[in-house]
Amino acid sequence: MLGLSKKDTTFLLVVIFLTLATPILLQPFPESSALAQFNAGYPDLMQRFAIFGIFAIGFNILFGLTGYLSFGHAAFLGVGSYSVVWMYKLLNYNVVPGLVLAIIMSGLFALFIGYISLRRSGIYFSILTLAFAQMSFNLAYSVLTPLTNGETGLQVYNNDPQVLMSEGSPTSPHFFGIVMNEATKVDVGGWQFTFSNGYYFCAIIAIIVFYLSLRIFRSPFGIMLRAIKTNQTRMNYTGLNPRPYTLAAFVISGMYAGLAGGLLAAMDPLAGAERMQWTASGEVVLMTILGGAGTLMGPVLGAGFIKYFENIFSKINDNILHSWFSALPDGLEDFVVFVFHPFIGKGWNLTLGLLFMLVVIFLPGGLIEGGTRIWNAITGKNRKKKREDAAHHPKPTSHVN
């Protein structure tokens, strides 16, 4: 079906099911329980799962397949956001023109940046992309203020033209009248599920772009990209020019990033330069490696993992810690809270750094490898062989036939 093998079709159907059922699946604890704070089924967070999932899927097409590590993909995220907000300002709050522009603009940006950066490989390539992204950030932050509104960030003002705006049109982002920030809440027993328009809009786009990435992975183009990662010498002496392949992968992943940035502005009609900061570029690298670079689902898992724990850890404060450890004697309680303090709230990045180190050292194949190992331990498959397989060949389903 859809040009996929039977196995891939099943895989895609599972992904579609999980994505559509996310508002239910991520709400495992009843509202009244103490664990409700660990629920993740609210629109803002789920939208971020989907959007950063798209960002990471695209990044993986470049980094996971070709091995070219870009440190500047946040630039495309920013370009996408600015494009969408500009379309709000000029036309109206319908997100479609903005998203189309976001993909086109980020594609053009990626073509330019990629054309220059791909003249080098390895660390030099990474540094070039980083330099371009920092230049874009500075341009957005100060030089191009008429376009980006500088440090205030770009937003819609009352005196903006909005030429397609009519009497009854929505005054916040919408998809042909379906308003993004509206949601249906359903109460079942003690549980509350929120089905938000914004989430489903992002989710459906995420499914479409995931399907496209699946097709790319299974295509002759995908195999060429993996060949580039492995041996460029053989590639050259086989009559293939690696440059256009890597450039195409760079542009595709830039367009994914632009789409993700556009969706951020489709959920919340703002665009700021900080979206282009190097930290944002680094984050997508972490997501991809944490989940499992070069695997289909890994980057999505990595994105979900990071965004979920960012949310949880940033919410925890000392008071919450004290309530958790209140059973301990006072002195010990204070000590434990003191130990945990640097890792919570604003210290979330410290936790992320530690988690990342643990994964890279003990699970070089990322969360996917962890899952595979657990699965093999349960099913009792030949462990040693599998581990070797996973190290060389992290993707479980790469065979052609």
Place this chain on the structure above:
Amino acid sequence: MGILEVSNVNKRFGGLQALGNVNLDIAKGTVHAIIGPNGAGKSTLLNCLIGKLIPDTGTVMFNGISVLGRKPYEINQLGISRVFQTPEIFGNLTVFENMLIPCFAKRDGSFRMHALESIAAERDIIEKAEHMLAEVNMSDKRHMTASSLSRGDKRRLEMAMCLVQEPKLLLLDEPTAGMARADTNNTIDLLNQIHDSREITMVIIEHDMHVVFSLAKRITVLAQGTPLVEDTPDNIKGHPKVKEAYLGEAAA
């Protein structure tokens, strides 16, 4: 007029004259061996033929077209393939995927974007790759990761990847180095069979005289970057200069 004409090629590495005034004329359809002691410049000469190195002076013409200054992938697209001294294969891909890549390169040229087509639908390519794998007796290893192959199998795979492109000229740099005797003999048989069935011109660099005399129709002896003699295998066998060059190496 040969298929490959090398005239007056010189190549220096700093103070070292790696190639000095090399002239070669390789006849179409022949198997031409280049032999010589270690460091004689054999690999350097091959590198000049495929665009990996650019000679300081001289010309290299393939079918009347100069290859100098062309990119390696352009030279391959002209019809020259090369087997390296240490096998260059796609280690992270399966044996079968390794075979697919030269098939695509042969059909589609140096770049073609087919990002949404399925490999499974490429019947012709798959058939061609499978056929070639069968020819080198590696069908049973098709799902193995290439980096986990034995040295002999890696070489065989690399050779199959070159042959499936049906090159006009195949360059082999010590194709049997590191192989056990049985594997070496298999390789000789394979190359003889390929040559008989496809009329590919081959240039072979080889240390193993058994291999050279089983395959070559003509032999050039290279010493210190300069061709000493060029003749048929029978004449080379008893040639005093050749004995000297090799005895010199054995004594060193």
